[in-house]
Amino acid sequence: MTNRTGTPLVEMRDISISFGGIKAVDHVSIDLYPGEVVGLLGHNGAGKSTLIKILAGAYRADHGEILINGDPVEINNPRDARNLNIETIYQTLALADNLDAASNLFLGREIKKRGIVDDARMEAEARKIIGRLNPNFRKFNVPVSSLSGGQRQSVAIARAVYFNAKILIMDEPTAALGPHETQMVAELIQELKAQGLGIFLIEHDIHNVMKLCDRASVMKNGQLVGTVNVNDVTDDDILGMIIMGKPPAKAA
Amino acid sequence: MSDQGHPAQAAPPRRSLIDTLEIDVRLLGMLMAFAAVAVVFTIWTGGTFVGPRNVFNIAVQTVPVGIMACGMVFVIVARHIDLSVGSMLAMSSAVMAMSQTTWLPTMFGTEYGNPAILAATIVLGLAFGTLMGAITGWFVGYQRIPSFIVTLGGLFVWRNVNWFTTNGQSVSLTDPNLLMFGGTEGVLGATASWALGLVASALAVWAIIASRRNKQGHGFAVKPVLAETVLAGLIVGTILLFVGWLSRYPVPVAKLKRLFEARGEVMPEGYTAMHGLPISVLILIAVAVAMTVVARKTTFGRYIFAMGGNPDAAELAGINTRALTVKIFALMGFLCALAALVAQARLQSHGNDIGMLEELRVIAAAVIGGTALAGGVGTIYGAILGALIMQSLQSGMAMVGVDTPFQNIVVGLVLIIAVWVDILYRKRLGLSK
Ligand SMILES: Nc1ncnc2c1ncn2[C@@H]1O[C@H](COP(=O)(O)OP(=O)(O)OP(=O)(O)O)[C@@H](O)[C@H]1O
Ligand SMILES: [Mg+2]
Numbered sequence: 001m002t003n004r005t006g007t008p009l010v011e012m013r014d015i016s017i018s019f020g021g022i023k024a025v026d027h028v029s030i031d032l033y034p035g036e037v038v039g040l041l042g043h044n045g046a047g048k049s050t051l052i053k054i055l056a057g058a059y060r061a062d063h064g065e066i067l068i069n070g071d072p073v074e075i076n077n078p079r080d081a082r083n084l085n086i087e088t089i090y091q092t093l094a095l096a097d098n099l100d101a102a103s104n105l106f107l108g109r110e111i112k113k114r115g116i117v118d119d120a121r122m123e124a125e126a127r128k129i130i131g132r133l134n135p136n137f138r139k140f141n142v143p144v145s146s147l148s149g150g151q152r153q154s155v156a157i158a159r160a161v162y163f164n165a166k167i168l169i170m171d172e173p174t175a176a177l178g179p180h181e182t183q184m185v186a187e188l189i190q191e192l193k194a195q196g197l198g199i200f201l202i203e204h205d206i207h208n209v210m211k212l213c214d215r216a217s218v219m220k221n222g223q224l225v226g227t228v229n230v231n232d233v234t235d236d237d238i239l240g241m242i243i244m245g246k247p248p249a250k251a252a
Numbered sequence: 253m254s255d256q257g258h259p260a261q262a263a264p265p266r267r268s269l270i271d272t273l274e275i276d277v278r279l280l281g282m283l284m285a286f287a288a289v290a291v292v293f294t295i296w297t298g299g300t301f302v303g304p305r306n307v308f309n310i311a312v313q314t315v316p317v318g319i320m321a322c323g324m325v326f327v328i329v330a331r332h333i334d335l336s337v338g339s340m341l342a343m344s345s346a347v348m349a350m351s352q353t354t355w356l357p358t359m360f361g362t363e364y365g366n367p368a369i370l371a372a373t374i375v376l377g378l379a380f381g382t383l384m385g386a387i388t389g390w391f392v393g394y395q396r397i398p399s400f401i402v403t404l405g406g407l408f409v410w411r412n413v414n415w416f417t418t419n420g421q422s423v424s425l426t427d428p429n430l431l432m433f434g435g436t437e438g439v440l441g442a443t444a445s446w447a448l449g450l451v452a453s454a455l456a457v458w459a460i461i462a463s464r465r466n467k468q469g470h471g472f473a474v475k476p477v478l479a480e481t482v483l484a485g486l487i488v489g490t491i492l493l494f495v496g497w498l499s500r501y502p503v504p505v506a507k508l509k510r511l512f513e514a515r516g517e518v519m520p521e522g523y524t525a526m527h528g529l530p531i532s533v534l535i536l537i538a539v540a541v542a543m544t545v546v547a548r549k550t551t552f553g554r555y556i557f558a559m560g561g562n563p564d565a566a567e568l569a570g571i572n573t574r575a576l577t578v579k580i581f582a583l584m585g586f587l588c589a590l591a592a593l594v595a596q597a598r599l600q601s602h603g604n605d606i607g608m609l610e611e612l613r614v615i616a617a618a619v620i621g622g623t624a625l626a627g628g629v630g631t632i633y634g635a636i637l638g639a640l641i642m643q644s645l646q647s648g649m650a651m652v653g654v655d656t657p658f659q660n661i662v663v664g665l666v667l668i669i670a671v672w673v674d675i676l677y678r679k680r681l682g683l684s685k
Contacts, residue, residue: 058568079570094568098561098628099554107558108569116549124470143561 007070009034009198010167015054015064024050026222027064032167032198037189039213039230040202041242047222048202049091052169055200056088057081068167082108087165089173091202093156097145101137102126104144105159129158133188134181149176157185161192168192168199174208186212206235220245278622281677282637285670289641293648301648304501308527311498312435312598314636314643315532316341316591317610321617321635322543323584326553328618329560330580331627332392332399336406337588337614340384341607343410344589348377349423349602352430365427378589384410385585386578393577407611415604423602434597438531442499445528449495453488460484501527532594536636539587544632556580560627616663617642620670642666 008031017025025047032038040048053059055066057078065072068084075081081088095104102123110117111125123140130137134154144152153176160168170189174182189199189212203209209216210230218225218241226247228238237248293301300306320337327334352373353364362369384406391402425431432438440448460480467474474480503525512519547553559566559573567573596602619625620641621634642663649659 056568077570078568079572082570088568090568092564094562094565096558096561096565096569096628099558103554103558104565107554107566108571110551110554112551116545117551117554118466120466120470120472123472 004033004036006033008032008067009036009069010055010200011067011070012051012055013065013067015051015061015066017050017054017059017062023222025054025061028219028222028224029064030200030217030224030227032200034166034198035193035196036215037193037199037201037213038227039209039216040200040219041204041206041209041216041238042219042225043242046219048219049171051219052088052171052200052202053090055081055167056086056090056169058088058090079108082163085164085166086169087160087163087167088169089153089156089160089171091171091175093152095144095152095155098143100142101130101140101144101147101155101158104155105129105162107159109163125162126158129162130154133157133184150178150181153177154181157188161188166197168197170199171202172204173201174203174205182208206238209238210235218242218247277677278674279631279633279637281673282621282634282641286637286641286644289644289648293644293651296652297648301651304497304527306647306651307494308436308498308501308530310640310643310647311533312530313647314639315435315536316595316598316607317613317617317643318536318636318639319539319587319591319594320584320610320614321621321639322539322632323587324614324618325543325621325623325630325632325635326547326556326580327399327584328615328623328625329627329630330556330577331560331563332577332580333615333625334388334399334403334581334584335611335615336384336388336403336410337584338607338610338612339407339410339414340381340585340588341592341595341610342414342604343384343417344377344381344585345592345596345602345606346414346417346423347380348373348589348593349425349596350417351376352427353423353425365429367429370427370429374593377593378586381585381587381589381592382582383585385588386582388585389578389581392581393574399581411608418602418604420604422604425596425600425602430597431600432531432597433535433594434600435530435532435594436527437597439503439527440529440531440534442526442528445495445499445526448529448534449491453491456487456491457484460487495529498530499526499528503527532598535590535594539590540632540636547632552576552579557628560629562628613639613642616667620667622674638670 010032011029012031013029015025015028016023028047028051030038030040030051040052042048050059054061055075057075057080060076066075067073073080073084075084075086096107099107100123102119102125105126106122111122112118113121127140134151137151137154139147139151144155147155153173157170157173160170174185177185186208189201193199201209201213203212213230215227216230216238217227218238220242225241225245228241228248230238233248241247290302320341324334324337352370356362356369356372357364357366360369388399388402388406391397392399428437460483464474464480505524508523508525509519547556555566555571555573555576558569558571559576563573566576592607595606599606617639618630618635619638621631621636621638623630623635645662645666646659649662650656654662
C-alpha cells in the first residue's frame with residue numbers, strides 16, 4: 001500500500017480553466033504521492049485531459065496553483081513540465097507523423113555527437129525501449145504515419161518512460177492497444193510504481209482502474225465529484241460516481 | 253513509373269532492384285526528367301545545349317534561384333510560404349549597391365572599389381536580409397499572422413522601399429572584386445577546379461563510409477556494398493564530369509589579352525586559359541551542402557520538420573515554435589541577400605526590377621523538387637534539381653528560338669505536371685497523405 005502521510009509529489013489546488021464560455025475545469029483539486037497510481041475518470045468531455053494538460057504545460061490555468069514536492073511551481077509551457085520531470089502520454093499521442101519512431105522519441109531532447117544529431121545511437125536506444133513494450137515492433141525506418149494506431153501508441157509510451165520521469169501522465173494509454181500490449185503496459189505501470197513514480201492514469205475501463213490504481217478521482221462537467229480509495233469501493237460505486245455525479249456514502 | 257495499364261509482373265523485379273540499392277525513386281524520377289530535357293535540347297540544338305559554354309551559363313543562371321530555393325524548402329516544410337523573396341532580394345541588392353557606391357565611400361572618404369568597403373557592404377547586405385526575414389518571422393511566429401499575408405505585404409513593401417533607397421535609379425557596379433561573385437568574371441581556372449573536384453570526391457566517399465561505419469557500429473542493417481559503391485561512383489562521376497566539362501570552356505582570347513594588359517604584361521603567343529568552376533556556383537553548392545546538413549543532422553532542421561509534420565506535437569515536445577519560425581524566416585532573408593550579391597554581380601548593376609517575380613520561380617523550384625505545400629516534406633537537393641530543370645528548359649527553349657511568353661507557359665505547365673505526377677505516384681504506392 002502506498003504511504004500517503006508525507007508531502008504529496010503533486011498537488012493541483014483549486015484549478016480552473018475555461019474556453020470561451022465553457023468551464024472545462026472548475027475548481028478541481030487532486031494530488032498524487034510517490035509510488036501511487038491515481039485514476040482520473042469521467043464521461044467524455046468531463047475535463048480530464050484538460051486538467052492534466054495544465055500539469056503538462058500545454059495549457060495555463062486561469063486559476064489555482066500547482067505544487068511539486070510541496071513547492072509551488074510555475075508551469076508555463078511543456079518545457080517547464082519536462083524540466084520538473086513530468087512526462088506525458090497525450091490522448092492524441094502528439095507525434096510528428098513525418099518523422100520516424102526514434103526521432104519522435106527524442107524530439108526536443110536529441111542525442112548529439114559533436115553538435116550533430118546521432119541518429120544511429122537514438123535508433124539503438126529506441127529499439128531497446130520500444131522492444132520492451134512491443135516486441136513485434138519492426139518499423140524503425142519509416143515515418144510514424146505509416147504505423148498502426150497501437151504501434152504509434154507504443155512510440156508515445158516509450159517516449160514518456162524513457163527519460164526517467166518522476167511524474168507520469170497517461171491519457172488513455174491503452175486505447176489503441178491489443179490485449180497483449182495492454183498487459184505489457186499494465187506490467188510497466190506496476191514496475192514504474194514500484195520504482196516510486198507517481199502516475200496519473202486516465203482510463204475508461206473500470207476493470208483496469210480497479211486493477212492498477214490506488215485511488216480514483218472522478219470528474220463530471222469540469223467539476224471533481226470525489227476521490228476514493230479503490231480498495232474501499234466496488235466498481236459499481238465508481239460507476240455510480242461517474243454516471244450520477246455523487247460520491248458513495250463511504251467515500252474516503 | 254506510370255505504366256498502370258501493364259500487368260503487375262514486370263514490377264516486382266524492378267522494384268526489388270530499386271529496393272536493394274535503396275534508391276530514392278523520387279530523385280530518380282527527377283533525374284530522368286532532367287536527363288530527358290537535356291537529351292531533347294541536345295538533339296534539337298545539334299549538341300550546343302550540352303556544350304561547356306551552355307552548361308556553364310545554365311549553372312551560373314541557376315544560382316540565385318537555387319540559393320533562395322534552399323531557404324524556401326525550410327519555409328514550406330514548416331507549413332509557411334514566403335512571397336517576398338524577390339522583393340527582399342531587390343532590397344538587399346539596393347542596400348549593397350548604395351553602400352558600396354555611395355554610403356560607405358562618403359562616410360570613410362574612400363574611392364569606389366576599396367576591398368574593405370566591399371567586405372563591409374557584403375556583411376551589411378547579409379545582415380539586412382536577415383533582419384527583413386526576422387521581421388517577417390516575428391509577425392508570423394509571435395503575432396500569428398498567416399505567412400501568406402505577411403509576405404504578400406512584404407512583397408509590396410520591400411519592392412518599393414527598394415525604389416526609394418535608390419531613388420528609382422539604376423546603380424552601375426564595376427568593382428572587379430564584386431563582379432567575381434557573378435559568374436564569368438570569377439572562375440577558378442582548370443587546375444584549381446580539378447583539385448577542388450578531387451577533394452570534394454574524396455569527402456563524399458569519406459562521408460558515405462563514415463555513415464556506414466556508424467550504422468554498423470550499432471549493429472543495424474546497411475545497404476549492400478554494391479549499392480554503396482554504385483552510389484559513391486555516381487557521385488564522384490558527376491562531380492568530376494561537371495568539373496571536367498567546365499574546365500573545357502576557354503576564356504575568350506580578347507579577354508585574356510585585356511587581363512594581361514591590366515597587369516602591364518604581354519600575353520604570350522598561344523596562351524589559353526579555361527573557365528573551370530565559377531565562384532557563384534561554388535556558393536550555391538556550399539549553401540546546398542550546408543542546408544542539407546542542417547536539415548538532416550541538426551536539431552534546428554529536425555525541429556523544422558517536426559513542426560511541419562505536427563505543430564502541436566512540436567510545441568508539446570518542448571520546441572519553441574515561435575522562435576523557430578523567426579529563425580526560419582531570418583535564414584530565408586539571409587539567403588535572399590546572398591542571392592542578391594550574386595545577381596547584382598552577374599548583372600553588373602542594381603536595377604529596380606532585379607529579382608522581380610523571382611518568388612514564383614523559387615517556390616516552383618521547391619515544389620517541382622518535391623517539397624509538399626502541406627508541410628513536413630521536402631529536400632534541398634530536390635529544390636536545386638527543380639531550379640536546374642526550370643533553368644535548363646528556359647535556356648533550351650531560348651536556344652531553339654521559342655519566344656519568352658511561350659517559355660513561361662511551358663514552365664507553368666511543368667510545375668503543374670510535376671505535382672500531378674507526384675500525386676499519381678504517391679497514390680500508387682499508397683502514400684497519399
Ligand atoms: N482547446 C480547446 N478549446 C475549446 N474547448 C476545449 C478545448 N479543449 C477542451 N475543450 C472543451 O473542454 C471540455 C473538456 O474536454 P476534455 O478534453 O478535457 O475532456 P475529457 O474528459 O478528456 O474527455 P474524453 O474522455 O472524451 O477524452 C470539453 O467540453 C471540450 O469541448
Ligand atoms: Mg480526454
